[in-house]
Amino acid sequence: MVLYFYSMHEQGPIGVFDSGYGGLTVLKEIVNKLPQYDYLYMGDNARAPYGTRSFETVYHYTLEAVQWFFKQGCPLVILACNTASAKALRTIQQNDLPKMNGSRRVLGVIRPTTEIIGNYSQTKNVGVLGTKGTVLSNSYPIEMEKFYPGIRVFQQACPMWVPLIENNEHRSKGADFFVEEYIDALLQQSPKIDTILLACTHYPLLIDKIKQFVPASTQVVSQGEIVANSLKDYLQRHAEMEKSCTKNGKLAFYTTDSIDDFDNQAGVFFGKKVNSMHLDLSAQ
DSSP states (O other), X not given: OOOOOOOTTOOBOEEEEEXXXXXXXXXXXXXXXXXXXXXXXXXXXXGOOOTTSOHHHHHXXXXXXXXXXXXXXXXXXXXXXXXXXXXXXXXXXXXXXXXXXXXXXXXXXXXXXXXXXXXXXXXXXXXXXXXXXXXXXXXXXXXXXXXXXXXXXXXXXXXTHHXXXXXXXXXXXXXXXXXXXXXXXXXXXXXXXXXXXXXXXTGGGGHHHHHHTSOTTOEEEOSHHHHHHHHHHHHHHOHHHHHHBOOSOOEEEEESSOHHHXXXXXXXXXXXXXXXXXXXXXXX
């Protein structure tokens, strides 16, 4: 596989990657928190969903995306996808980045979330709702244990939620069945769960329905604001990286699938109209 090399002093936008639309909920919060920076978003819609794919496939797809971002001059790439963060981030950070320019960085959404999620829980019983891939990786229990020894983490895969959302069925009464089914399966694992993490960036679109099926005292936490706050802190602590990120307040969006489909759906996740461009990763 070709690896690319870059000048250590090159400047560019912050890259934000997702397998499809979900990362736009994270980008929305990042732009609200840090509007001065330039951002380049890419959704690999043509190969979505990632949640059911093997570790090797997700790693291969994610590395291709990271290399593309680096070719566009991005000094920093955020994997705004829990599955990519769970299945590919560590390998890319440890094995691939050292072979590339050492000043580039790739960050995920799992670590910043697990660093603080334990603070939300009084009972130290935390529920995690995610894709099958994220749940099988056990990334959340492993990472939470590092920051909150003794915390109990209960996971539930929700394989029907992303298809419901991407087919614009998440507001329908039919969606209630699948929302309630997975919530019940999670809560049956422990009656002490008082905090539920939405460990998929699609799931904030279901948050109102989710809250209908959990006790009023249970907190439901999405990741966008957490990741945005973590990125702000990261840039404050890494002056050289902060200087490498251009600041013109510009946004650009790419999809590996139909731009018409992407633009029609993306506004639901991002909260405003999106105009995307098509990208063929196989041609890179």
